Amino acid sequence: MAPFRYHKAIEVSPGQTYDVVSWGRGSTDAGAFAILHSDSAKIKYTTTTGDLDGAITDVYNADMDNDGNPEILIQAKAKDTVNYARIYGFEFNNNSVNKLDFPKLTSSQRKGYRGGDNFYIKEGKLIREFPIYSSNDSLAKPGGAKRQLEYSLRNNNFAVKQISKDSTDTVTVTPKNSETSSTSEHKTSSSTKKKKSGSRKKHHRRRR
Template identity: 25%
Template sequence: MSNKVGYFLLSLVWLVQPAQKSGFHILLPASVYRTSCLSGNPSVPAKLSYTKSLRFNIYSFTIAASDSGRTRNLQVKAYRGALLLTNFTMLVDGPVMGAEVADLDSNRFPELYVYTTTDGSGSFGRVYAWQFLPERKADILLPAWQTPEVDGYMGHDSLWIEQSRLFRKFPVYRAGDANVAPSGGYRLTRYQLKPSKNGFALIAEP
């Protein structure tokens, strides 16, 4: 039996096994890629680089992202108890670096925040976010996120949630600074969640 035929049969044996009771994950040997709708086609293998499960009261979320390409496929599943509220896939810019669930506007409904960073030396941070209301999923917008009003911004964002705010921290570069040696200190910006048209927006505090 050739190596190719043996590998194909091994893949079939693993793929027909039932999923383990561990949320979204299906356990496969390291040499076999997971088959996932992240690729856009259930028959096309897609390797996952980021998976995470989160909980907020009776709500739970699973996040999974592919591991290659300038843009990545992100899949989000949201549940209220055992009820699947939504299951969607979208393209995001760069690899997923983290995810958090919070209630920044204190309305008792959860928001999901997914953080990505662009490939390359800049590592520009991005946030993709949604609030899960009883009747719908509402987008959370980030006005002017990519162009902070700070001279010397060159990416390298750190993002996290603390005390009902989303925090964004980045180094400030002066003329002549190398990419790895910023000399202008750091800038910290706090964002509040506010209603905006049919959704919500993260607004920078002055």
């Protein structure tokens, strides 16, 4: 079994790249993830790690609160049957990284929920949609309607609202990659090396 199950590189600006990887030998349902930040202008490299429980399905980059600091959002398919999809979010600001707590579905939002989540970024917001089931029977099929939720970010706190009545008229975006990750804790480390300068503009980097 290969040690690395998932990799996606996100360049938020010239010289500022975030590589997201997951790994773990001997299990397909547990392991760890890392967000590797490369600041090629300053020759600085930092790492944010966390525990995995499941598989990463996609990773998104946004600046949802318009503060100039990038957020990296990891979408994972969890093993539990209450919250099939989870988002693990981090905001990077110069030398620091902040973990963002993504809210669980409320009882009303979860009504008829059986997974099948589709996430995408639209106009600086994170949109979540999923099919609605009419019963909790394991043999039940979705009724054709979907629920859409919109997540915004302010002061590093998520807010969520339903943006439409349950409807069949929704957007479908298929995740590009598939592999899991779930995160309980994270820690950040960094390694620095001197260089004569070179790359372009400095943007964000994490705590050492």
